[in-house]
Structure formats: C-alpha cells, structure tokens
Amino acid sequence: MRRKSNARTDSPFWAFLFVGPNLILFTVFIVLPIIAAFALSLYDWNLISEPRFVGIRNYTDILNDARALNSVVKTVYLVVLGVVPTVVLSFFLAVLINTTFPGYSVFRTMYLLPIVISFVASAVLWRFIYDPRVGPIAELLSAFGVTGPNWLKDTTWALPALSVVIVWLRLPLGIILYLAALQQINPQLMEAAEIDGAGPWAKLRHIIWPNVMPVTLLILVINLRGIIFDSFDVVQVMTGGGPLNSTDILIRYIYDMAFAQLRLGYASALSTVLFVIVAILALIFNPPRRKPINGDPV
C-alpha cells in the first residue's frame, strides 16, 4: 500500500481553503484579544479619554482595593461551596443511576435536565423558589416549624443559596462524565469482586473509585474553572452581588469595573490575575493531556 499523500506537502491552495477562514477569525477575535487583554492591563483607560500608560500600577492597586480583596474571598468561598458538592454528588448520583429498570430513561432524563436551562432562566426561577413567603423552601421549612431566612437578602445565606443553584446546574455534566467512565469499567472485574464476596461499599472503594479517579480530576477542573468564570449570570440576576457585596464574586466585580465604571485597564489587570490563578490551579490538578469543555457547555 502506498502512503504517498503522507510523504509530501499538499498544495497550499487546499490547506488555505480549509484552514484560512478559521485562522483569520481566530487570530482577530481570540489571539489578538488575548494579547490586548494583557496590554490593556498596563493602561488607564475609560473608553473616552486617551489611554494612559501606567505600567504595573493597576496590579499594585489591586492590593489596596478592599472590594477586590472582598471579592477574592467570596470567590474562594463560592468555589468551596460549589466545587466540592458538585464533584461528590455527581459521583454518587452517577453510581446510583448506572443501572437500568423499566422506565429508567425517564428518570435519567430528570437527572440531566438542569443542563438545558440557561443560567439566567434558572436564576429567575430560583429567585422565586427562594421567596421567603410563597416559595416552596420556606413552605417546607414552616411545616417543620422552622422559619427560614430571607435567603437572597441575608448576608450570611445569600452565597450558600447561590451555590445550591450553581451545583444543581452543574451536576448533569459531572454525572454524564462519571457515567461515561463507569461504563468503561470492565464488568468482569465487578463480577470477580462479587464472587469474592465484596459488598457494594467494597466495590465502590476498591474498584469504582480508583477507576474513575482521572475523571474526577477532569470534573474538578471543569467545575473550578466554570464556577470562577461562568457564575456571573446566576449572581448578576439573583443578587446583583448584594446584599452588601456578600455575593460580589470576582468575575462580577470585573464586569462592574469594566462595563459600569469603565475602568477598562484595571478590570483587565484583575482578569489577567484571575486567569493566571485558574491556569495554575488547572495545571496542578490536571496536567495537560486531554481537554475539558470549551467555556463549558453550560
């Protein structure tokens, strides 16, 4: 068999036809903006007056900005409240629904359904669910004689309340990834374990968990990145960063600086710092080899 086509270089005409349009768009709208994002962080610019070069002052300003430091704390808090439950729950739910019975597919769809609703739509929906008077949560709590807080107006409860919504939205992707991994475990391995008398817990601990460990790291990184960068929609619609900046996570603060205060240079410095931190975390948890989902599907 001849492998001629691999040995030589193809005519540039076809290569350019196939790659060119994408390359041009990608260069203009992705590569240049990445470079510009960093360059912009060295300037002071409000979109109207002339940009003024200020060197690294935007970066040093971050350290003296109480609101920025507050939003770093809130971001870390949201990551802890969001990433850990997402990973743990999607693992257990995937193990739970890795089965089949008559009518099973209807119930599996229920687990995956939150992936279809937009962050914005779910934020509007959950605002109503958290309603302290006519919401179902308040009503259920009152059945037990408990008076819940006004979740979204309470500086203590607003962020945990948001994290519930975010976890709910993020579970389906974790479940799908875990299911894919579970279905790759050799069934003979499980049978052998059963013959040896292993109970469900022993199988979970000694067969399932080690086999899905790589996926766990992937899910961890996807959610870490997703919660830090993509929670803007939910926070903006549900609390707008309030009450008293208690849900003012960094990505919302950056948006506020850039598009409300028009401090574009400073906002760029903040987003550069945020990106570098996330990139470092991603490299620690998941050395590059394969690839999480682009901007996440949800």
Add this chain to the structure above:
Amino acid sequence: MSVGHPWRRRFHVSAVIFFGLLMAAPFYWMIINSFKSSQEVAAYPPTWWPREWHLDNIGAALVFLDSAAIVNSVIFTIAVTLCQLILVVMTGFALAKMQFLGKNLLFAMFVITIFVPFQVVLIPTFILVRNLNWIDTFWGLIIPVVAQTSFGVFIFRQFYISMPNEILDAAKIDGANWGQVFMQIVLPLSGPPIAAYTAVTVLTAWNMYVWPLISTTEKSMRVLPLAIAGLGSQTSQTPPNIAMMAVLLSTLPIIIFFILCQRYFINGLGGALKE
C-alpha cells in the same frame, strides 16, 4: 450493582426515582406556577397544584418576551452553530490529514487557547467590536462567538486522526482533489461527531448571556436570555406567574431538543473522555 437481594434492588430503584424527582422539582415548580392565576401565585400559603390552569398566561408571556427576542435567539443560535461547525470540521480535517507548513504550530495555538476562557478576552473583544461599529448588529453579536473554535477544532482533529488513510488515498489515486474527497467521502462519515457537536453548540448558544449583554444595547437586538434576565431584577413589575411562563417558554424548545437528541448530548459531553 445489577444483582443483589430483591429488597436491595427495590431500595436502589426507589433511590433513583427519589433523587430524580428532587433534581426535577424546580422544573415542576416552574410549570405549575406558570399556569396559576396572578392571585393564586401571590397567595399564602403556596399551592402545590394550580386550582385552575390559566392558558392565557402563554399569550401574556409571549407579549412580554416579544417576538424580536425570539427571532433574534433563533437567528443567533442557528448562525453560530452553522458557522462554527463549518470552521471546526474543515480545520480539524486539515490538521489531521493535510500536510502543510506551520501545521503543528497552528494546532498548538488551538490547543493552548482551549484553556483561555472567553471572559478573559471579553474586554478587548468589546473594544474591537465597538471600533468596528458592530455594537447592536448581528455581526457583533455572532462573529466573536463563532471565532471560539479551539475546542471544536481539537475534537474534530482527534476524530479525523483515527480515520484510516486508505479511504482517502483510494479516492486521491482516482484523481479526486481535496475538495471532492472531503465532500464525497469524509463528510458522509462524520455524522456522529457533527451531531454531538451541534447538540452541545445549540445549547450553549441558546443560553448565552454575557456576550449579548455587552454587545447589544437596543431592545430590538435582545436575545431571549436578556429578556428573561429582566424578569429577575428587583424592579421587575411582571407578575411571577407570567415570569415563570416566560422562563418555561424560553426553555421549552431546548428541553424538547434535548429529549430528542439526548444520545448526542451524552456522546458530545462524555466523548471528551474517550478519543
């Protein structure tokens, strides 16, 4: 987990059903409240089943959403999905099967940028679009989103790498050029990844919020998530039943799409693992 005692099996099935209902409960709340009357939806204590089903809420919600937002969302979703698909399929194929100068460099560029979230380039992209006078145009709305091709290029390149060269060589020996090979042989074999990628992209585009928020200012250019976001604000005057109906209506097309194409979604999202 398939075998076991009958009672354990029954417990397992019950748990699957229980947590499934719990995950779907917010949707239940959305549906029942979108059909309540304005009095019932605001009344204490809340009812768990509407006393009367008010179908006229549908009309009221549609008026609120306004046809422009619906049309814009449809245009935006179709345009983004189609354009992106064409770009990533062709680039992915070229990077897998063609030999040309700078190929590896190009591939490295796409892979590295997978890790850069769109939010990082949001500000420069906004400035760029503004300087092009593309604010409040479909160009400004669509093109910067279409350009986010890194992940798709990677996925399709991986797919085509595993396609045997012999299939292509046979056609090339018969004198076919790359265009003919691509249209007549490669595309017909690309159904599964195209379906998976389409499913995920349609979902992402339909639900996109931040970029439309920044790149449009006029009401006539709004997409559905922008219209919906207005319902969540503290100052919103829309009654909750109409708001819930609007959320339901804006989500319904994608719920139906999801249920019909569930297999492709799961392949598309779970497929990132395999390769």
